[in-house]
Amino acid sequence: MSKVIVVPCSGIGKVYGLMAREAALAVTDHLAKETSETICLAHIVTGDEEVTGKVCGQSCISIDGCASLCSFHSLEAAGGIVKGKFRSVDEMRFHRGANPGTGSDLTEVGWQITDELAAKIAVKVDEIQKEAK
Amino acid sequence: MAEKVGVLACSGEEYLGGTLSRLAVRHVMNKLRPGRVSTLCLPLYIAGGEEEREFAKKYPCIAVDACSKSCAKRATIKYSGAVRDVLVVSDVIGEEAASCRTVSARDLKPEHYAMMEKIADAICLKVDAILAE
Numbered sequence: 001m002s003k004v005i006v007v008p009c010s011g012i013g014k015v016y017g018l019m020a021r022e023a024a025l026a027v028t029d030h031l032a033k034e035t036s037e038t039i040c041l042a043h044i045v046t047g048d049e050e051v052t053g054k055v056c057g058q059s060c061i062s063i064d065g066c067a068s069l070c071s072f073h074s075l076e077a078a079g080g081i082v083k084g085k086f087r088s089v090d091e092m093r094f095h096r097g098a099n100p101g102t103g104s105d106l107t108e109v110g111w112q113i114t115d116e117l118a119a120k121i122a123v124k125v126d127e128i129q130k131e132a133k
Numbered sequence: 134m135a136e137k138v139g140v141l142a143c144s145g146e147e148y149l150g151g152t153l154s155r156l157a158v159r160h161v162m163n164k165l166r167p168g169r170v171s172t173l174c175l176p177l178y179i180a181g182g183e184e185e186r187e188f189a190k191k192y193p194c195i196a197v198d199a200c201s202k203s204c205a206k207r208a209t210i211k212y213s214g215a216v217r218d219v220l221v222v223s224d225v226i227g228e229e230a231a232s233c234r235t236v237s238a239r240d241l242k243p244e245h246y247a248m249m250e251k252i253a254d255a256i257c258l259k260v261d262a263i264l265a266e
Contacts (some may be wrong), residue, residue: 010144011174012155018238024146025237040145042204045176046211070176077179104159106238 001132003037004125005055005080008063009070010041015100016065019088019114022106024063026118032125036061044074055080059128061121065089084124091117137171138217138260139192143205144175150199150222150231152238153245157222157252158197165257169264175205178212189214193263197256198222199231218259225255 008024011017028038043051056079062072063086075082091113092098100110142158145151162170171192177185188194189209195218196206206219223231226248235245 008146009174009176010146010151010155012142012144012159012172013174017174021144021146022237022239029237038146040143040147040151040204042143042145042151042175042208043202045179045208046202046204068174068177068180070174070180073180074176104156104163111239 001129002058003035004032004083004128005058005060005075006036006038006063006121006125007041007044007060007071007075008038009065011065011070012103014065014103015106015110016088018103018106019091019100019110019117020063020065020071020086022111022114023086023088023118023121026115027121027125031118031122035129036125041071041074044078047078052078057081059083059132061086061124061128063088063117063121083128084121086117086121088114088117134266135193135263137169137192138263139188139194140170140172140197140256140260141175141194141205141209142172142197143199145199145204146236147234148199148231149233149235149245150226152236152241153226153231153249153252154197154199154205154222156249157256160249160253161256161260165253166260170260175208178208186213189216193217195220195256195259195263197252217263220252220255220259222252225252
């Protein structure tokens with residue numbers, strides 16, 4: 001069975017980009033290591049046949065930091081089937097007033113929020129894999 | 134004479150070089166050359182609008198790529214315009230280090246931050262050369 005492709009925006013300007021990046025890595029390196037993988041978003045943006053061949057028609061999850069939805073739009077442009085769409089900024093609704101850190105470093109609470117997001121994404125990976133069976 | 138230089142990181146999610154490219158560009162922007170450097174999330178070439186695609190026309194650009202795939206360079210040329218210079222992270226810290234699978238900020242050690250500073254210094258040399266033209 002194909003692995004679910006999990007792609008964060010890794011936005012460089014704000015903490016939400018780092019949270020998206022770290023949540024994706026927590027899923028693909030630990031929580032759903034056998035059933036998910038990530039691909040460099042910058043490679044997807046180039047539109048190379050090598051990478052669109054990997055993404056096109058595959059189940060994907062996008063994790064974005066902001067309303068621009070860079071990961072979501074890039075995956076769709078490459079022909080990926082986006083079955084899960086997450087935004088790290090949305091997690092802040094459950095942590096009003098918390099300081100998650102900066103685009104370079106997360107605070108302790110930033111890591112906690114990121115881990116909560118990663119857990120939700122891992123559940124979605126499982127759902128997608130079960131649907132595919 | 135340019136007042137600002139655009140610096141674009143690939144921020145690749147698959148390898149250490151991507152993590153370091155992202156951190157190094159932020160370090161240059163916030164600490165080493167504040168006010169002289171502008172950046173952009175690379176996938177905004179797809180998800181954004183005309184303004185984002187004008188980036189390389191507005192600023193002389195340096196692409197900071199983790200590996201020889203040169204995604205930041207090629208995406209910029211494809212969507213926005215010419216790049217003035219390129220820094221390939223693997224040329225600075227070596228192929229083996231750049232392609233290492235340690236990607237999460239959770240796992241970064243002092244030696245990784247030393248590599249990041251080396252990359253940031255190399256970016257500054259290129260920024261200064263363009264600003265001095």
